[in-house]
Amino acid sequence: MLQQFRAFVKKEILHIWRDKRTLFILFGMPIVQITLFGFALTNEVKNASIAILDPAKDEMSAKLTSRISASRYFEVERVIVSPSQIDEAFRTGKIKMAVILPPRFSEELLHTNTATVQFITDASDPNVATTLVNYASSIIHDYQQEITQSQLPYTIHTETRMLYNPQLKGAFNFVPGVMAMILLLVCTMMTSISIVKEKETGTMEVLLASPLPPLLIIIAKAIPYLILSFVNIASILLLSVFVLELPIAGSLALLLAESILFTITALTLGLLISTITASQQVAMLISLVGMFLPTLMFSGFMFPIENMPLPLQIISNIIPAKWYYIIVKAVMIKGLNFSFIWKETLILTGMTLLLMALAVRKFKVRLD
Amino acid sequence: MNAISVRNLSKSYTTGKQTVEALCNISLQVAAGELFGIIGPDGAGKTSLLRILATLMQPNAGQASVLGLDTTKDYKAIRQKIGYMPGRFSLYQDLSVEENLDFFATIFKTSIDANYQLIKDIYEQIAPFKKRKAGKLSGGMKQKLALCCALIHKPSLLLLDEPTTGVDVMSRKEFWDMLASLQQQGLTIVVATPYMDEASLCDRIALLDRGNFLEIDTPSGIIANHQSTLWAVKSDNMYQLLQDTRSWSGVTNVFPFGEYLHCSPHSSNTDIKELEAYLLSKKQQQIVVKQIEPQIEDVFMHLMNKHHVS
Amino acid sequence: MYHELNDMIVADKLTKTFGDFTAVDAISFEVKKGEIFGFLGANGAGKSTAMRMLCGLLQPSSGSARVAGHDITRQSEKIKQTIGYMSQKFSLYEDLTVKENMRLYGGIYGMNLTAIKAKTASIASALHLQEELDTLVGSLPLGWKQKLAFSVAMFHSPPLVFLDEPTGGVDPVTRREFWELIYAAAHEGTTVFVTTHYMDEAEYCDRVCIMVDGKIQALDKPGALRQMYNTNSIEGVFLQLARTAKRMAD
Numbered sequence: 039m040l041q042q043f044r045a046f047v048k049k050e051i052l053h054i055w056r057d058k059r060t061l062f063i064l065f066g067m068p069i070v071q072i073t074l075f076g077f078a079l080t081n082e083v084k085n086a087s088i089a090i091l092d093p094a095k096d097e098m099s100a101k102l103t104s105r106i107s108a109s110r111y112f113e114v115e116r117v118i119v120s121p122s123q124i125d126e127a128f129r130t131g132k133i134k135m136a137v138i139l140p141p142r143f144s145e146e147l148l149h150t151n152t153a154t155v156q157f158i159t160d161a162s163d164p165n166v167a168t169t170l171v172n173y174a175s176s177i178i179h180d181y182q183q184e185i186t187q188s189q190l191p192y193t194i195h196t197e198t199r200m201l202y203n204p205q206l207k208g209a210f211n212f213v214p215g216v217m218a219m220i221l222l223l224v225c226t227m228m229t230s231i232s233i234v235k236e237k238e239t240g241t242m243e244v245l246l247a248s249p250l251p252p253l254l255i256i257i258a259k260a261i262p263y264l265i266l267s268f269v270n271i272a273s274i275l276l277l278s279v280f281v282l283e284l285p286i287a288g289s290l291a292l293l294l295a296e297s298i299l300f301t302i303t304a305l306t307l308g309l310l311i312s313t314i315t316a317s318q319q320v321a322m323l324i325s326l327v328g329m330f331l332p333t334l335m336f337s338g339f340m341f342p343i344e345n346m347p348l349p350l351q352i353i354s355n356i357i358p359a360k361w362y363y364i365i366v367k368a369v370m371i372k373g374l375n376f377s378f379i380w381k382e383t384l385i386l387t388g389m390t391l392l393l394m395a396l397a398v399r400k401f402k403v404r405l406d
Numbered sequence: 407m408n409a410i411s412v413r414n415l416s417k418s419y420t421t422g423k424q425t426v427e428a429l430c431n432i433s434l435q436v437a438a439g440e441l442f443g444i445i446g447p448d449g450a451g452k453t454s455l456l457r458i459l460a461t462l463m464q465p466n467a468g469q470a471s472v473l474g475l476d477t478t479k480d481y482k483a484i485r486q487k488i489g490y491m492p493g494r495f496s497l498y499q500d501l502s503v504e505e506n507l508d509f510f511a512t513i514f515k516t517s518i519d520a521n522y523q524l525i526k527d528i529y530e531q532i533a534p535f536k537k538r539k540a541g542k543l544s545g546g547m548k549q550k551l552a553l554c555c556a557l558i559h560k561p562s563l564l565l566l567d568e569p570t571t572g573v574d575v576m577s578r579k580e581f582w583d584m585l586a587s588l589q590q591q592g593l594t595i596v597v598a599t600p601y602m603d604e605a606s607l608c609d610r611i612a613l614l615d616r617g618n619f620l621e622i623d624t625p626s627g628i629i630a631n632h633q634s635t636l637w638a639v640k641s642d643n644m645y646q647l648l649q650d651t652r653s654w655s656g657v658t659n660v661f662p663f664g665e666y667l668h669c670s671p672h673s674s675n676t677d678i679k680e681l682e683a684y685l686l687s688k689k690q691q692q693i694v695v696k697q698i699e700p701q702i703e704d705v706f707m708h709l710m711n712k713h714h715v716s
Numbered sequence: 717m718y719h720e721l722n723d724m725i726v727a728d729k730l731t732k733t734f735g736d737f738t739a740v741d742a743i744s745f746e747v748k749k750g751e752i753f754g755f756l757g758a759n760g761a762g763k764s765t766a767m768r769m770l771c772g773l774l775q776p777s778s779g780s781a782r783v784a785g786h787d788i789t790r791q792s793e794k795i796k797q798t799i800g801y802m803s804q805k806f807s808l809y810e811d812l813t814v815k816e817n818m819r820l821y822g823g824i825y826g827m828n829l830t831a832i833k834a835k836t837a838s839i840a841s842a843l844h845l846q847e848e849l850d851t852l853v854g855s856l857p858l859g860w861k862q863k864l865a866f867s868v869a870m871f872h873s874p875p876l877v878f879l880d881e882p883t884g885g886v887d888p889v890t891r892r893e894f895w896e897l898i899y900a901a902a903h904e905g906t907t908v909f910v911t912t913h914y915m916d917e918a919e920y921c922d923r924v925c926i927m928v929d930g931k932i933q934a935l936d937k938p939g940a941l942r943q944m945y946n947t948n949s950i951e952g953v954f955l956q957l958a959r960t961a962k963r964m965a966d
Contacts (some may be wrong), residue, residue, distance in 0.1 A: 295584050
């Protein structure tokens with residue numbers, strides 16, 4: 039039995055290995071996706087429209103204002119005179135950030151050695167918002183150093199207010215999203231195609247007519263893709279840690295364990311698709327339209343689920359990728375432990391068992 | 407003991423609103439050690455029958471037993487004992503000859519060496535190409551490799567579905583020589599084929615048309631059963647000859663057969679000389695007319711027509 | 717020039733190489749107008765490659781050929797418009813009805829609706845398909861499909877038709893009916909270029925050409941070939957020649 043199994047797995051690995059083009063896509067895709075998303079989101083911001091509110095209009099505030107205006111990162115829309123104008127400017131999208139100086143800037147600095155500058159940003163584009171705050175902070179920091187040289191140390195505090203999206207949601211959320219997508223693609227699509235291919239070429243007929251237990255065929259088919267998925271998860275995590283500088287906040291072991299669970303879910307889905315289809319095209323179409331699109335739409339990775347109409351919110355619950363996405367986000371970004379995600383894990387496990395039972399029931403030991 | 411016993415077997419497929427009767431209440435016995443041919447055109451039901459015997463399909467009605475085991479109940483036991491070669495090319499194109507054979511040996515829990523004696527003669531012909539991918543083999547070579555894979559676990563019954571379709575005459579001849587030598591080693595072999603000329607290479611044959619057996623017997627027995635008079639005619643202009651012969655009231659079933667056309671006289675009183683005289687009057691040149699023994703194909707056509715009319 | 721009036725196909729040292737493999741090795745032959753020309757060879761002898769070149773689907777590596785007066789290298793588009801083509805594998809759209817298939821092929825070859833209607837009616841009556849015009853081709857019996865496919869290949873009345881294993885797997889009666897369609901077409905002046913694995917069908921051809929390892933090893937009337945190789949069938953001739961083949965793979 040073990041020998042049969044080994045021979046079968048070896049055959050599967052040979053199939054994958056000899057199809058160099060597919061292999062290249064499978065390994066290249068996560069790298070390309072992470073890099074593309076990463077670059078698109080961390081792109082340098084230049085000439086962002088900002089507003090400066092400087093009620094003090096003294097010598098030191100004027101210096102700081104001109105320093106900010108001189109930066110190539112910012113384009114000062116206008117000097118706004120009242121806080122109410124700021125709201126208006128944000129709403130109409132004229133500015134991305136407002137810098138608000140205190141009413142008595144020089145006095146405060148001279149007497150208390152501290153002053154507080156407030157940044158208000160439009161965080162609906164969270165990545166741009168953080169970048170702008172970082173730039174502005176560093177300009178203020180430079181300025182503070184400069185004026186400190188001759189006198190006592192001055193400290194200028196900065197205070198940031200994020201409008202619309204205070205938690206900066208979405209900035210690195212694409213990493214868990216890409217993980218869910220890649221696992222679905224590799225496991226669901228590739229497994230279903232590889233099983234259906236054997237039906238198409240007639241080799242399945244020979245396998246079925248042999249004493250090979252059908253369950254062994256299924257498991258042996260899944261093993262190489264499980265390995266492949268692991269390589270992909272590893273490459274995504276390495277890229278996000280070292281290239282995107284997004285550390286894994288929670289337990290790596292927990293993250294990997296949850297990923298294995300989702301991989302099995304995806305493999306089971308692939309198997310289920312293969313039992314109801316007879317051609318590789320149909321298998322691919324079902325995997326793409328039936329799995330990939332819903333994942334993109336309903337996992338919360340592209341579009342926030344809480345903003346969807348109620349019926350769609352309910353539908354999103356049957357998408358396995360949604361739960362995996364929540365889990366990865368919790369472990370990887372928020373650094374939460376298992377006690378916070380046991381419910382999602384349970385749901386995913388339940389779904390997997392259900393799909394597995396269905397797939398095994400549907401798998402035929404005959405042709406009709 | 408009979409290697410195969412089929413009783414009142416029926417199989418139909420439903421696609422949409424249409425129901426196709428692939429096999430209509432057929433019965434068949436194949437003795438152990440026989441080389442048995444199932445002969446019929448595409449769509450006759452050959453593949454359905456072989457798949458039922460290979461336990462890949464279940465009949466709608468009737469029973470089939472293979473090596474004394476029931477194809478529905480004991481399918482697992484049957485799968486250990488049979489070798490099956492489906493009609494489509496059924497090897498892994500991206501694996502080499504050796505890798506294919508090795509894989510099939512392992513899934514049948516054996517090794518190439520253990521049963522090498524059985525496949526030796528065949529495998530030696532493809533051995534020079536053992537590193538080549540199966541997809542890059544010629545039609546004849548693929549067939550030999552597929553046969554090796556079906557034989558690797560030393561089955562007692564070999565089921566071959568159209569092993570020679572799309573293969574040139576030369577490779578077909580070689581293939582049948584291989585089957586003959588396998589039979590000598592005690593194997594029971596059932597071959598489905600659309601080529602009528604392969605009938606004479608079998609011990610017994612079943613003529614299958616539209617899900618019905620037209621006749622089951624030895625090739626010579628089938629011919630002997632249909633000893634109606636058959637004439638062969640040829641001239642230098644086949645097309646005109648067909649028209650002219652058909653226009654003569656004395657004969658029926660006029661069909662081209664190779665360089666001759668075959669026809670049968672309406673009554674035994676008709677003299678072949680009358681046909682020759684008629685053709686001469688139609689200005690046919692280089693006429694040859696003779697009485698001949700029918701071949702399996704003549705019989706098949708005769709039975710097909712009879713069946714169709716009734 | 718004289719040749720082009722009487723010869724539908726003139727091949728002159730036609731060669732096709734793939735890398736260092738010579739699939740078709742400098743073959744030269746003519747096919748006369750109105751002839752049924754049988755093109756035989758073992759799997760991998762180079763038949764399909766030669767046929768694809770003649771249909772204008774593949775450029776020759778060297779040598780030349782004229783098909784229906786057009787050069788296969790420079791005028792492949794003209795050739796495609798002139799010839800009819802039918803193969804066992806692909807012929808008709810199974811999910812279209814008989815009528816729709818004919819309409820499609822007529823349209824492809826630029827026939828007008830009136831001509832298509834007239835031709836559809838004449839084919840339907842010749843094949844006794846009047847009742848089946850609105851039936852999906854997929855649900856017709858195989859024999860009918862093949863005869864219909866031939867009629868569709870002949871839809872635009874081409875002077876030359878290529879048939880690639882047209883009768884594979886067809887029952888013996890239909891196979892003969894099919895050949896009678898070929899005879900009738902040839903009788904009306906169409907040139908027929910046909911490949912087959914049935915050796916008895918080779919006997920129906922006016923002339924037979926047998927390819928071995930990319931070369932033409934025999935080309936003559938069936939009777940002459942039988943005599944030359946001292947055997948009573950073309951199968952015998954074929955086997956004698958095929959045994960000399962060195963090439964193994966496709």
